[in-house]
Amino acid sequence: MKNIKLKNILSEGTDDLFYIWKQEFKTTFRDQGVLIFFILVPILYPLLYGFIYTNEVVREIPALAVDHSHTSLSREYLRKVDATADVKIVAYCSNLEEAKQKLKEREAYGIIYIPSEFSDNIAKGMQSKVTLYCDMSGLLYYKGLLMANTAVSLDMNKNIKVARAGNTTQRQDEITAYPIEYKDVAMFNPTNGFAAFLIPAVLVLLIQQTLLLGIGLAAGTAREHNRFRDLVPINKHYNGTLRIVLGKGLSYFMVYAFMSTYVLFVVPRLFSLNQIGHADDLIPFILPYLAACIFFAMTASIAIRNRETCMLIFVFTSVPLLFISGVSWPGTAVPAFWKYFSYLFPSTFGINGFIRINNMGATLSDVAFEYKALWIQAGVYFLTTCWVYRWQIITSRKHVIEKYKELKAKRTTVL
Secondary structure (H helix, E strand, O other): HHHHHHHHHHHHHHHHHHHHHHHHHHHHOOOHHHHHHHHHHHHHHHHHHHHHHHOOOOEEEEEEEEEOOOOOOHHHHHHHHOOOOOOOEEEEEEHHHHHHHHHHOOOOOOOOEHHHHHHHHHHHHOOOEEEEOOOOOOOHHHHHHHHHEEEEEEEEHHHHHHHHHHHOOOHHHHHHHHHOOOOOOOOOOOOOOOHHHHHHHHHHHHHHHHHHHHHHHHHHHHHHOOOOOOOOOOOOOOHHHHHHHHHHHHHHHHHHHHHHHHHHHHHHHHHOOOOOOOHHHHHHHHHHHHHHHHHHHHHHHOOOOOOOOOHHHHHHHHHHHHHOOOOOHHHHOOOHHHHHHHHHOHHHHHHHOOOHHHHOOOOOOOOOHHHHHHHHHHHHHHHHHHHHHHHHHHHHHHHHHHHHHHHHHHHHHHH
């Protein structure tokens, strides 16, 4: 008899789970807002971002020159900068104010300022300097201008040292120019470009953010359609915590199993980005990341009261999360508080682990810290999601009981 009751309970729970899964799956494709965040944004946003940075580097950046030295040495410096592939000097200005005005009018993206004492200081054996002003609205312009001026200054400095050394042989000149010979090699980013550096991190973050927005939007819609503004609807099938959490989570996981494959495997191939990791390492790593993101988003959805709230709460977090992940901003420069604060978000471990596997050829054992952390997050956020929905079920029952008592009291008064 007990076995029959247990089978009936399990059968009923399974039916409810698949009912909830089916309802959530329908919501994804019927609600235009959820459809946009779950399908359209993951499809179109990576393509847009990839096309913007597909050239990797910027060439012939327009720049302005202000030469107050008016010497052969200053003219040589500007001539060499103009000869680089990164910079093109479009105008020579008489003073800095004129150059700033042209910069405001977007005639150029940088100003190279050579002071009047430039050649005099070099002749005296003193350190001289060249000032570079950049339009920081475009980081690629800043990078190109800075690298071109740095390369020219190092080259001219080498020639000045050799000329003043008084060497008698070519070998002595070589040692004076480069006491230690070195080569600058960009590891895992042969083009030294922006797309190969940042797009993989953005793709991983995109999965978390679209899940937050989509699940938050669905939660806001559920509250708006509920007469008591609760997250759990008044329905006999929504009568168990596990069946609700697993039913909803299974629906989101099925959708994002396909979307993650497209975002993390297809998009990098479309734009010829680095992909030297093995699927045997990537797929097991992505599974806990998806689970952690889904349950994290379901937990966070408790704060959503209407459809618009998720846009106000979650959208602005994208850039800060990218910075504190330690990819866009050097991890060693992130303050300790923000470093530990970033551990609350699956994107921190997901971004670092994915880049090391996909772009650097690491194995799953090499990213054991990130891999274990994602599983821990998945477990913790699963428990918090269960707690959230259990609390919502209790709250919903209280509201129903209170409404029933209210109606019963009115009926008694009428009689």
